[in-house]
Amino acid sequence: MEKKITILGVPMDLGQSRRGVNMGPSAIRYAGVVERLEKLGYVVTDQGDIEIGAAERLHDPETNMKNLKAVADANAILGEKVDGIVEKGEFPLIFGGDHSIAIGTLAGVSKHYKNLGVIWYDAHGDLNIADTSPSGNIHGMPLAASLGHGHPTLTDIGGYAPKVKHENIVIIGARDLDKGEKELIKDKNIKVFTMHEIDKLGMTKVMEEAIDYLKDKTDGVHLSLDLDALDPSDCPGVGTPVLGGISYRESHLAMEMLAESGIITSAEFVEVNPILDERNRTATVAVALMGSLFGEKLL
Ligand SMILES: NC(=[NH2+])NCCC[C@H](N)C(=O)O
Ligand SMILES: [Mn+2]
């Protein structure tokens, strides 16, 4: 991994309907992320937050999407910023905001790789397009958009599409998928480790398989970690909690195995909602997981 990390906050809340997720970046900083990473020997630069345009809070019945233009505009700016970070040879570490920001992160990262891999650590697939979305919330669409599916306003951010190939992604922790998402997974043969596989095989095997799956065919791997992948008992501060999630300990193991593998080249931690949280627990878990991802060890 790069020895220089650049942090960027994205206080985005327009990709879903619950207020508060825009405060995620502050909560994560408050939980001590910079100190934690500096202790591990990294040079950490915090670029602060990008500006999110004034909320229009529009559900357009024509497109079945909420705040499409505002979400797309912010992601275009995010993409350029992230592009600049990778260009300088630094590791981009992005804090959400809702998961719609993955569209911008991937737009900025992916142009630097021929075969970017993505690990999507999430209770959800985020593989909806407007037609299959039950909610019109764009945070349910970023992985689809990055694969080139959906509205061109989302798929073409950064001026190119797709950002990733179907065979270069791995979803870990899925337990809530909509009908259209399941069809896409089957149709494109997308690699998914649902909670069933995590329970049955154990996290060690799941991560070994995930890393093996990506290692040889990719030249960089982005980790997109939605805190709702974890069980709500560990991470209550998320907008779309789903029971029966990945435990705190399993998640640490997953991050440690990624650190050992050395494959991760960029990361984002999203969906922390301090209003729904209990004493900043979810942000604290996020920072602890970042510690493991960047090589923290007890002994
Ligand atoms: N990033 C997230 N938390 N996504 C939740 C998506 C929930 C649901 N599948 C939807 O499309 O609305
Ligand atoms: Mn999710």
Ligand SMILES: [Mn+2]
């Ligand atoms: Mn998500």
